[in-house]
Amino acid sequence: MRVVAIKNAKTESEIRIVEEMYRLRSRIFHGRLAWDVDCTAGLEIDQYDDLNPTYILCLAGTGAVVGCARLLPAMQRNMLKEVFPQLLETGHLIAHNRMIESSRFCVDTVVSAAREQGGLHSATLALFAGIVEWSILHGYREIVTATDVRLERIFRRTGWSLTRLGPPIQINETKSVAGVLPADWSSFDLLRPSNYSSNFMTPTEELSCR
Incomplete structure (x- = not known):
């Protein structure tokens, strides 16, 4: 599984991949899970997509987007702070500059049929590993998420355990929980599937390519 990071899509290929990601989100969140999300023309886009996030995307061999996650610095505006503070025991997120927030995580397990350790889908593990690798390379040490x-339970099966920030709460049709996951090389090695590859660079390398 190839994992890519896109921020400020510029090329025709990047724009196509991001649009396909929005379609995947609509298909999963609106269609399959029946979440109350806004979709227009088959695309699921919200206000947090306007905040210059980094998208971590898992691509099949055909180039199709089979998984995605959205990353925003925890010190800035994000979904956990503004949409799901009820999941936090203190009612607010105690953030720091080495914490990144992950949201809109989804994998199309129908398209991605390949399985790895513990029967988990290869795309799921690749996306987990991609989030961890990108976070480490960009100076983050914790990943916070709702x-x-x-x-x-899937996190726990991989050995990448979530530290809860509050008790689970039923939100509409979903029993939800907030927590923190470690971003370190031992977690990356634990999660990385056998067919994993990424295009990630450090911030210095990214600047040198501009």
């Missing part, structure tokens, strides 16, 4: 207890 998720559902089903995904929390």
Whole structure:
């Protein structure tokens, strides 16, 4: 599985991939999970997509987007702070500059049928590993997220355990929980599937390519 990071899509290829990601989100969140999200012309886009996030995307061999996550610095505006503060035991997020927030995580497990350790989909593990690798390379040490207890169980199965920031709460149709995950090389090695590759560079390398 190839994992790429896109921020400020510029090329025709990047713009196509990001649009395909919006379609994947609509298909998963609106269609499959029946979440109350706004979709227009088959695209699921919200206000946090306007905040210059980094997208981590898992691509199949055909180039199709089979998984995605959105990353925003925890010190800035993000979904956990503004949409899901009820999941935080203190009612607010105690953030720091080495913490990144992950949101809009999804994998199309129908398209991505390949399985790896513990019966988990290769794309799921690749996306986990990609989030960790990108975070480390950009100076982050913790990943904070609002998720559902089903995904929390998947974290636990991989050995990448979520430290809860509050008790689970039923939000509409989803039993949700907030927590922190480590971003370190031992977690990356634990999660990385056998067919993993990425295009990630450090911030210095990114600047030199501009």
